[in-house]
Amino acid sequence: MNFLNTDIGIRTFQEIVNSKTYVDKSLLIKKVSEYIGTESKYLCLTRPRRFGKTINANMLGAYYTKGYDSDKLFADFKIACTQEYRDHLNQHNVIQIDFSRMPDFCTSYQEYLESILKMLKSDLAEAYSQTRGKAYDRISQMLWETGDSFIFILDEWDSIFHEEFVNTRDKVHFLKFLRGLLKDQPYVELAYMTGVLPIAKYSSGSELNMFDEFNFMNDNIFDHFFGFSEGEVKELCEKNEGITFDELKRWYDGYYTSDGKSLFNPRSVTKALNRKLCLNYWTETGPMNEIADCIENNVDEVREDIVKMVSGISVEEDLHGYSALDLELNTRDEILSAMVVYGFLSYYDGHLSIPNHELMEKFQRVLSRDSMGGVKEIVDRSREMLEATIKCDEKKVASMIEYVHDQEIPFLQYGDENSLSCVITLCYLYARKDYDIEREAKSGKGYCDYLFRPRKSGLPAIILELKSGGTCEEAIRQIKDRNYLQKTEKYQEILLVGIAYSRKKEHVCMIERCTNN
Missing domain, CATH: 3.40.50 (Rossmann fold)
Structure with a gap:
């Protein structure tokens, strides 16, 4: 039969x-x-x-x-x-x-x-x-x-x-x-x-x-019944040694059930546990190129959304979905709905976001595609931004941020701190190759704007604080007073980066180098 x-x-x-x-x-x-x-x-x-x-x-x-x-x-x-x-x-x-x-x-x-x-x-x-x-x-x-x-x-x-x-x-x-x-x-x-x-x-x-x-x-x-819950992943970690629950959560969590409970990507979790190594397993089998092609054909519709989500900012939207015959996506709603259906975006309580580290890597590559226009040009120069930061070249860091802000890209014109965050994300996109970058990282007595954890020895950790309407000195002082350094105790060298912007002034940067003895 x-x-x-x-x-x-x-x-x-x-x-x-x-x-x-x-x-x-x-x-x-x-x-x-x-x-x-x-x-x-x-x-x-x-x-x-x-x-x-x-x-x-x-x-x-x-x-x-x-x-x-x-x-x-x-x-x-x-x-x-x-x-x-x-x-x-x-x-x-x-x-x-x-x-x-x-x-x-x-x-x-x-x-x-x-x-x-x-x-x-x-x-x-x-x-x-x-x-x-x-x-x-x-x-x-x-x-x-x-x-x-x-x-x-x-x-x-x-x-x-x-x-x-x-x-x-x-x-x-x-x-x-x-x-x-x-x-x-x-x-x-x-x-x-x-x-x-x-x-x-x-x-x-x-x-x-x-x-x-x-x-x-x-x-x-x-x-x-689809995907793994936190409890199920914890049980798997107990049975299969080699990877911690926190590692799996960072890499493969980020989806939600209807009642807001966490869902992990099941294929990636099982692959990682079997190989005892967290890598990008799932998206290699899915239609990421198809989604990227859809983005290219409608780049003006969704470019801002993608940059925001890569920056860690969720996008509020009431999606209506799309059908099996709508494989040629023509509107922003259809494109974003398709990305949710394919699992490339998480959608809960009216908010869209990139679920996890596994998918963040993919979306970072999308920003480097020719169709992204001015965004690609900024991304291509992001290596210079990291090098200038590590060299403590404050003037070059400030000038590069000023350059990005002056580009004719509407959503990079500051209306709030989220716009400044988008600029910082694009400027430092290259850094994600060598750093794990966390936005709004809980540390000490508050949340630092950006925490850069190096993946290999020889690189300094970086704590970056933004001040819209304030001063660089205030940003550096906040890092110290609120003990954001707590998250960098295991690193020998740390760079404290304060970036300030005022509507009446240019961008200003201050970088202070410190060490853990």
Whole structure:
């Protein structure tokens, strides 16, 4: 069997369970089972790549599929402790399709769909003798003929949309195919569908408007089952030595559940624990180039937003989302919504931000692209800024900030301290190669504006304080009086940098070098 009542889910899920980094998400089964045989039986759960969609789909297949005994597999999981555990255990005919799997050397949408239909028809003919030797105009006719009902688990439903050989007409046809297969069909007990892209359901004539859609922007039902919570990551750290919880949090945290609880990127956490090293794992598998291309085509719409977020300033916005057919993004709302859907931005309580260090590295590279215009020119000169700071060349530091401020980039014209922070971020972007830079860092009796922690020996730590309307002397005095130096005790050399700006004066910089004995 290819799709019908196969043991693929069981075998694949068993491999995941054998991993040292598996996290029990089995209570998803209880939640999904509530929808079986109800008018709300159509569920579409979209999440970024590598966020647990396929693991959960295989878990559901392993639990529901008729003809196997999965009791031993689930016996030690949370679901086994519920009263409803055995109600649906291996009780259903399951059609499980991973739409990301394609025929060898597939070159057209027609080849792709014909391959799926051929395997599904073969499965049904093998299992139901009454369907053999008959011609059917639609696959739904063959499913009616069986007289049975089915749970459909359709993983990565939108994967075909990313193929170069698929055009808009093909996409519309695929949506109609899914509609004919699923919509208002009496043989459907449950349709559980996953993907990255939201369904095109934003018009009254949408083909799949029977689905309830749950994504990063609206899910308050299933959000705890995708991604790792803080508690789950702490447990993994206890079982897998080599990386601290604080390291994992800095690198891979930054997403939120609907109630504001923290979510970690699961792929990156597991990779880091297995390799005992925090690196950029997840974004190498995702469509960062696609997002960057969208930004390039609409740079004026989102350039300011990106610079603010790289500066650690969240962007307030009421996003409306976008659909699976809107792969060509034309507006600021669509671009930002796409970045949330893909997982490149975090969105909570109406605020957008770059989730973590892993993604911050990617967005820093975006600022260096030619399409960023004047911003790229500033970034290209940021190496000079760091060198001037380390040499304590106060005049050059001040002149470079003055140069950036004088560029014809509207959001760099100071209206508040956030604008000054954007300038500082761009001026010191090169420093992020050798430093971990924290904005509004808690230290001593308050929060210093910028803390630069060197990643390698031989470089000084840097504490940078901004004063809009004040003096450099006041900035340096604040660093000392509020004991911001507390965060730099392990470094031999520290630079205290005060930068002041007044509407009536030019930028002024003061740098004081000190040491820890």
